[in-house]
């Protein structure tokens with residue numbers, strides 16, 4: 001019996017990216033039907049898969065999450081009720097399989113009886129053929145056993161969610177909420193408070209079952225109840241497969257302007273001239289933004305001599321990084337100083353006047369430096385100095401959503417050692433086969449891009465100080481990169 005798997009589930013099982021599977025299908029190395037692959041064919045293509053190695057996908061994910069510098073989440077089990085329901089569903093599948101086998105068995109017995117009414121020579125020949133066929137079918141072990149067993153286990157441990165109308169998919173681990181799992185997977189669902197009050201994260205359950213795991217005060221209308229609406233921020237997947245209809249943001253204009261008061265958790269010194277700011281939003285008020293966007297930071301009351309300081313900065317973290325917002329701040333040159341502006345904000349940080357614990361208001365998001373949603377081209381990121389901040393956000397998001405077959409990062413520095421997070425970039429390159437990291441001096445950037453024959457076919461994202469980008473962008477355009485494939489963020 002053919003067992004069809006979605007690409008996401010197959011990739012999840014094998015511990016490889018979905019785009020890597022898609023590439024094998026496009027290269028005609030792996031047959032597919034209607035976006036699905038046959039488990040048996042998959043097993044033949046990856047014969048090394050066995051149950052002892054069933055943690056391979058976990059290992060890959062752990063490496064990826066390490067590369068993001070995220071805390072590794074403790075693997076938690078789904079609730080007892082969810083486990084029971086999923087096991088019951090598998091029991092039902094097994095029972096149906098047994099009923100089918102019983103029907104086949106009766107059919108064989110019936111055939112044998114009918115053979116007795118035939119002439120003896122013919123009955124003997126047909127009986128022999130039947131026996132040989134059955135013996136052969138039973139003696140050959142089913143080739144996809146390991147994969148089926150692994151898939152059955154995964155269906156119990158983590159639920160698979162398909163989102164309509166986009167067709168995006170994600171997995172829910174343990175009893176985490178649908179919202180948390182969707183954000184972790186790089187989706188941009190509509191949401192607001194994050195704690196069951198505003199109703200903005202409503203989703204309609206099309207198939208499967210979702211159940212509440214957190215309290216909510218939001219009251220659904222009778223019509224919404226009848227249509228199976230649930231809150232993504234307070235429900236988890238109960239069945240092992242769930243289909244939901246969700247409003248997703250695809251463009252910057254889909255995201256409303258927000259103003260949130262956050263807490264400054266840490267200020268890390270990355271180099272003499274670069275600080276990393278770690279802000280945390282309240283549990284009940286997270287910032288919605290798309291990877292690559294900017295926000296305005298402002299100091300609220302309570303920090304001496306800093307009441308009017310503000311700065312517009314790109315968010316360096318990914319929207320999938322829960323309540324954490326990361327920023328890279330460059331030491332200001334004297335020309336950057338302005339009354340209360342970004343130069344003063346940065347100077348306040350470098351002088352130590354802005355300390356962990358301070359309240360920082362975040363206003364935004366702004367800008368259109370976001371991934372082209374529909375593009376399947378390879379991704380080339382070009383960061384100049386602290387242009388790495390929005391590029392970092394885009395790369396984390398691209399990896400989370402499996403956005404491209406290959407990612408190349410050029411990080412050009414205007415001074416020696418200007419690549420202030422080299423280990424993180426090397427970790428990406430080590431964890432992902434198709435990630436290429438090219439650190440270089442700014443003076444060598446144009447020649448390196450000119451020597452890269454693949455750039456003109458790629459989606460290119462270029463970010464850095466305004467004065468440094470024009471020549472790079474011009475060179476790319478002159479070498480044939482279409483304007484629609486070039487995305488520039490001048491800081």
Ligand code: FES
Nearest residue numbers: 192193194199233
């Ligand atoms: S985000 Fe407000 S109720 Fe879910």
